Amino acid sequence: MELKKCIDGYREQIIRVRRDLHRIPEPAFKEKMTSKTVADFLENLDLPVERGIAKYGVVSLLKCKTPGKTLMIRSDMDALNITEETDLPFASIHKGAMHACGHDGHMAMVLGAAMVLKDLRNMLKGNIKFVFQPAEEGPGGAKPMIEAGVMENPKVDYAVGCHLWPALPEGAFGVKAGNLMAAMDHFEVKIIGKGGHGAMPHLCVDALEVGSQVINALQRVVSRQMSPLNPAVVTVGSFHAGTTYNVIPGEAVLTGTTRTFDRKVWHSWPERLEKIIKGVCDSMGAQYLLNYTQGYPPTVNDEALSAVVRNCAMKVSGPEMVLEPEPTMGGEDMAFYLDRSQGCFFFLGVGRQNSAPLHNSKFDFDEQMLLKGVEAYCRIALELLNCQISNPVKKH
Numbered sequence: 001m002e003l004k005k006c007i008d009g010y011r012e013q014i015i016r017v018r019r020d021l022h023r024i025p026e027p028a029f030k031e032k033m034t035s036k037t038v039a040d041f042l043e044n045l046d047l048p049v050e051r052g053i054a055k056y057g058v059v060s061l062l063k064c065k066t067p068g069k070t071l072m073i074r075s076d077m078d079a080l081n082i083t084e085e086t087d088l089p090f091a092s093i094h095k096g097a098m099h100a101c102g103h104d105g106h107m108a109m110v111l112g113a114a115m116v117l118k119d120l121r122n123m124l125k126g127n128i129k130f131v132f133q134p135a136e137e138g139p140g141g142a143k144p145m146i147e148a149g150v151m152e153n154p155k156v157d158y159a160v161g162c163h164l165w166p167a168l169p170e171g172a173f174g175v176k177a178g179n180l181m182a183a184m185d186h187f188e189v190k191i192i193g194k195g196g197h198g199a200m201p202h203l204c205v206d207a208l209e210v211g212s213q214v215i216n217a218l219q220r221v222v223s224r225q226m227s228p229l230n231p232a233v234v235t236v237g238s239f240h241a242g243t244t245y246n247v248i249p250g251e252a253v254l255t256g257t258t259r260t261f262d263r264k265v266w267h268s269w270p271e272r273l274e275k276i277i278k279g280v281c282d283s284m285g286a287q288y289l290l291n292y293t294q295g296y297p298p299t300v301n302d303e304a305l306s307a308v309v310r311n312c313a314m315k316v317s318g319p320e321m322v323l324e325p326e327p328t329m330g331g332e333d334m335a336f337y338l339d340r341s342q343g344c345f346f347f348l349g350v351g352r353q354n355s356a357p358l359h360n361s362k363f364d365f366d367e368q369m370l371l372k373g374v375e376a377y378c379r380i381a382l383e384l385l386n387c388q389i390s391n392p393v394k395k396h
């Protein structure tokens, strides 16, 4: 109860900073004002702040009473290229940009946790690293943050992060051990044929037609090569060719994404795709250029740490409000941290009747939910870094 009271004392500041951040959304690797707002906020708390990591990343380290393990609490910072249509008094003032994925809320929750945990530092041992990373929506800020050393000095033992989740009811937590989100890559294929007159196909290599065959054949990777018990996706999301009705296009470009939880399949995608693209193009006399980019690994939660998060979430919202979410084929670059330490990425429900989904121009949530997120972070810290408990989570 004391903790809830302590958090309640910061209610206005948490909501105010969320609104300040919501007003100035900046897309991936352009989070200049956002980064400054976050860093200034932490500096006002007299916490040490490192700015400019992986362009706009911010890290702040809270050293507790005695030495011990290090817990990372992570937020993303970037917005989306969406024009906001919420009519909120604190709606985006940046044309064509919007916090439609709740990252403004994520930042406010971690800043709220920083305020509260600073007050509680004498009850804790070890360190808490507050990490704010750019570009979660792609191309990905976690990897360059790690390369810049955020998981070291002191070495991170536990990593947690939370995503606001409209698919769960308001105030509920979604906690799941094991596979939560998929590995996510993207690719571009350029097909090079030979353009010419629409009436003389025999003198051309029709890149549009070859492209259609490639798209068809790519669908066979999942339907014929993958185990039906092992979820996988190949999506071609764009296909551009041609300019007018009576010209056979000499070039076609298609782009797509792959998803899987299975690391073996993940590493096999480029070869599998290329084999098919090459086969189709060879048989039709076309050339191709494949640009395959590996994105985020699968997001896999540690068993023991998920149990800690689940227990803490139950204390916040009650056992009946802690659910096990279905895994999603969406991707998250939190995965990079979870590959390097024990960790858990969890969801906080903000779903109401008729609430807009993530990445929607009308997305909004009840800010009171942010206090639940703050409380969850604080309880996780109290549990993992408690002076009384020597080693709450065993490495396995």
Ligand SMILES: [Zn+2]
Pocket: 101, 137, 358, 359
């Ligand atoms: Zn998003």
Ligand SMILES: [Zn+2]
Pocket: 101, 102, 103, 136, 163
């Ligand atoms: Zn997001």
